[in-house]
Amino acid sequence: MRYHKGNCRYQQSFLSLDDQVSKANVIRIIDEICEEFCTKVTTEKGIKDTGRKPYDPADLLKILVYGYFNGISSSRKLERETQRNIELKWLTSNVAPDHKTISDFRKDNPELISGLFKRLITRFKEHGLLTGKSIGVDGTKIKAYASKELNIETIRHKLDGIEQQVEKYLKDMDTLDKAEDDVEELERKKADLEEALAVLAAKKKEYQHLEDYLQAIGENRISTTDVDSKIMRGRYGKYWGYNTQTAVDTEHHLITSIKVTNLQNDKGLLAPMVEASQEITGQKPEEILADGGYYKITELKELEEQGTQCYVAINRTPSQAKDQAQGLVFTYHQQEDRYTCSERQSLDYWRRKGDIKVYRGTQCHLCPIRNTCTTTEQRTIHRNENGEWIDSFHKKMNSVEGKDKLIKRRSVVEHPFGTMKYYMGQIPLLLRGKKKVQAEMNLYAIGYNLKRYFNILAIENGKSGETKITMAA
Numbered sequence: 001m002r003y004h005k006g007n008c009r010y011q012q013s014f015l016s017l018d019d020q021v022s023k024a025n026v027i028r029i030i031d032e033i034c035e036e037f038c039t040k041v042t043t044e045k046g047i048k049d050t051g052r053k054p055y056d057p058a059d060l061l062k063i064l065v066y067g068y069f070n071g072i073s074s075s076r077k078l079e080r081e082t083q084r085n086i087e088l089k090w091l092t093s094n095v096a097p098d099h100k101t102i103s104d105f106r107k108d109n110p111e112l113i114s115g116l117f118k119r120l121i122t123r124f125k126e127h128g129l130l131t132g133k134s135i136g137v138d139g140t141k142i143k144a145y146a147s148k149e150l151n152i153e154t155i156r157h158k159l160d161g162i163e164q165q166v167e168k169y170l171k172d173m174d175t176l177d178k179a180e181d182d183v184e185e186l187e188r189k190k191a192d193l194e195e196a197l198a199v200l201a202a203k204k205k206e207y208q209h210l211e212d213y214l215q216a217i218g219e220n221r222i223s224t225t226d227v228d229s230k231i232m233r234g235r236y237g238k239y240w241g242y243n244t245q246t247a248v249d250t251e252h253h254l255i256t257s258i259k260v261t262n263l264q265n266d267k268g269l270l271a272p273m274v275e276a277s278q279e280i281t282g283q284k285p286e287e288i289l290a291d292g293g294y295y296k297i298t299e300l301k302e303l304e305e306q307g308t309q310c311y312v313a314i315n316r317t318p319s320q321a322k323d324q325a326q327g328l329v330f331t332y333h334q335q336e337d338r339y340t341c342s343e344r345q346s347l348d349y350w351r352r353k354g355d356i357k358v359y360r361g362t363q364c365h366l367c368p369i370r371n372t373c374t375t376t377e378q379r380t381i382h383r384n385e386n387g388e389w390i391d392s393f394h395k396k397m398n399s400v401e402g403k404d405k406l407i408k409r410r411s412v413v414e415h416p417f418g419t420m421k422y423y424m425g426q427i428p429l430l431l432r433g434k435k436k437v438q439a440e441m442n443l444y445a446i447g448y449n450l451k452r453y454f455n456i457l458a459i460e461n462g463k464s465g466e467t468k469i470t471m472a473a
Contacts, residue, residue, distance in 0.1 A: 017086070017089055017090045017093075017094070018090065020086050020090070021086065021087060021090045025087065026069070026450060026454045027066065027087050027090065027091055029450060029453070029454070030062055030065050030066055030069070030091065030450065031062060031090075031091055033116070033119070033120060033123065034058050034061045034062045034065060034116070035058050036119075037058075037061075037115065037116050037119050038056075038057050038058035038061060055095065055097050055101060055105075056095075057105070057109070057112065059091075059092045059093075059095050059097075060097065060101070060102060060105040061105075061112065061113075061116065062091045062092060063078055063082060063088065063091070063092065063097070063102060064078075064102070064105070064106055064113070064443055065116070065443065065446055065447065065450075066087070066088060066091060067081070068423070068443040068444055068446065068447040069446075069447040069450055069451065070423075070447075071422070071423035071424075071425070073423075073424075073430055073440070073443075074430070075099040075100070075102040075103035075106070075430075076099040078099070078102050079096070079097070079098055079099040079102060082095070082096040082097065083096050106431070106439065106440070106443075107431060107436055107439075109439070110435050110436060110438060110439035110442075113439045113442045113443060113446075114438070114439065114442050116442075116446060117258070117442045117445055117446050118280050120446060120449060120450075121254075121256055121280050121281060121449075122280075124254055124449070124453065125281060125282075125283075129251070129252050129254060129453065129456065130249040130251055130252060130254050130256060130281065131249065131251065131281075131283060132249060132256055132277055132278070132280075132281030132282070132283035132284075132285060133283055133285060133286045133287065134249070134250040134251070134285065134286065134287040134288075134289075135247045135248060135249055135250065135256060135273075135274075135277055135285045135287075135288055135289070136247070136248045136250055136288070136289040136290065136408075136409050136412035136413035137245065137246070137247050137248075137269075137270060137273045137274075137288060137289070137290045137294065137413065138245070138246060138248070138290065138291065138409075138413035138414065138417065139243050139244060139245045139246075139266045139269065139293065140243075140244055140417045140421070141232040141233075141234040141241050141242070141243055141244075142241055142242050142244050142421075142424075142428050142429060142441075143232075143234075143239050143240070143241045143428055143429065144223070144226045144229035144239075144240045144241045144242055144429055144432070144437070145225070145226060145427070145429045145430060145431065145432050146223040146225045146226035146229045146240040146432065147223070147225055147240075148223065148224045148225050149221055149222070149223055149224070149240070155207050155210055155211050155214070156211070158203075158207055159204060159207050159208065159211070162200050162203055162204045162207070163204075165200055166197060166200050166201075166204075169193050169196055169197050169200070170197075172193055173190065173193055210222060210224070213227070223240045225432060226240065226432040226433065227433075228242075228262055228432075228433050228434040228437075229241055229242060229262060229432075230242075230262040230263075230264060231264070232264060233264070242260050242261065242262055242429075242434070242437055243260075243261045243262065243263050243264065243265075243266070243269075244258065244259070244260050244261070244441055245257075245258070245259045245260075245261060245266070245269055245272075245273050246258050246259075246273075246413065246416055246417065246445070247273045247274075247276065247277040247285075248412050248413050248416055249281075250287075250289070250408065250412050252452060252456055253411075253412055253415060253416065253452060254449050254452050254453070255416055255445045255448060255449055256277045256280055256281050257273060257276040257277040257279075257280055258441050258442060258444075258445040259272065259273065259276055259438075260434055260437050260438040260441055262434060265293060266290075266291075266293035266294050267293065267294065267295075267296050268296055268299060269294065270288065270290060270294040270296070270299055270300070270303065270310075270312070271299050271302070271303060274288060274303065274308060284307070284308070285308050286307070286308060286309065287308070287309045287311065288303070288308055288309070288310050288311065288312075289311045289312075289405055289406070289408065289409035289412065289413070290310075290311075290312045290313070290409065291312070291313050291406075291409065292312070292313035292314065292315035293315070294312050295312050295313065295314060295315035297384065297386060297389075297390060298386075300312060300393065301386060301389055301393075310393075311396075311397065311402060311405035311406065311409070312397070313397070313406055314394060314397055326372055326373075327342065328341065328342055328372075328373060329341070329342040330342075330347070330381050332383065332387070332391065334388070337349055338359065339359050339381050341361070341373070341379070343367055343368075343369065345361060345362065345363045345364070345367060346361070346362050346363070347359040347360060347361045347362070347379065347380075347381055348360065348362055350380070353382075355384065355385040356382050356383065356384060356385070357382070357383045357385070357387075358380055358381070358382055358383075359380065359381045359382075359383065360378050360379070360380050361374075361378045361379040361380070362378075364377065364378045364379050365377065365378075416445075416448055419448055419451070420444045420445070420447075420448055423444065423447070424444070
């Protein structure tokens, strides 16, 4: 019988590690960027001349970047890969750290990881792959590595229980002091009670700290395993998590900024993401695309006054959405300072509520669709003091250009999150605390950006017929 068989496994070979890795392999980019970055930074380890030599930060950084690039975030799995994976052996020159070393490096060096992400963006800009002039912003909820929960009532109940237990132990101590039993036995019982009181005192201090923290942040419950996480409402219900924001350049869909927050919604986060993108790229965005979750009039107006054109989906109130569904239209007439409805009836200025002007219908009692329009005797319309600017913004978003921008937004910002979440799997985060979670999300963003860069190179090399893979300046 004829089968295609490989070479004999006992055949000796003189191939080096470099011979076994293709010249067009993306790990050469990972090696280049990590080596170049780590030559400009210093870490605490490696300074002393005595003791065991620490691992090179560049090697540990390469392991993490390679792992997140390939969807391997577990330090134990990465340890196994360093022992059997030819690509990782090439990256680290056969160095194989244990899983604790890899895990500790990831937890202890969030600034180093953040610096690598920023350096990568700088290199992309130097190569003309992004400008930062036009960005899309989006957010997604990511489940935290948290489980146990305490609310303020439970904490106070536990504190009351501790007080009662302490009182009981103190009474037992008084009883022992008055007893005339064997001295050694009394001393042993007293020592046990003192040890129990010390444990209760530590627990009381911990619960009091949690109670003070909850009162300071204005919350009534907390996750004891990750105190920075907040209850998020996502596709699969409520869970402890983080709201992760990204700014994505519209040219090649590279992530220019990623920011971890514990805010439950996206309102008010557009300006911070613009600032974060500008800080990393050195370019103030001239155009920004976002969905209705970022629709905050004061923020949009301020951004546009500063020179950034905003294309943000209109987030209508329930009453506005109902009017639109029923075909009710209210038109404002600036010169007369009044509204007219779709039935050509007038709504005149009635009164002011702070920054809001209220207009009220004059002939609603004669209107044939009154029951459809309102549940009160007269229909009212509220107009913000920035009403003129809001009208112009709505006109822009309802135009062909505005609708095209929103269609473009979906293709720009939703793909990065889809790719990263695919590699996250069922346990998306392995670190706890906002600062450490930020480092982990930076690693995912680095992995995604390298994938995008590799795909861009593949397209360019395909057009030119060359095999070129480098990030050399």
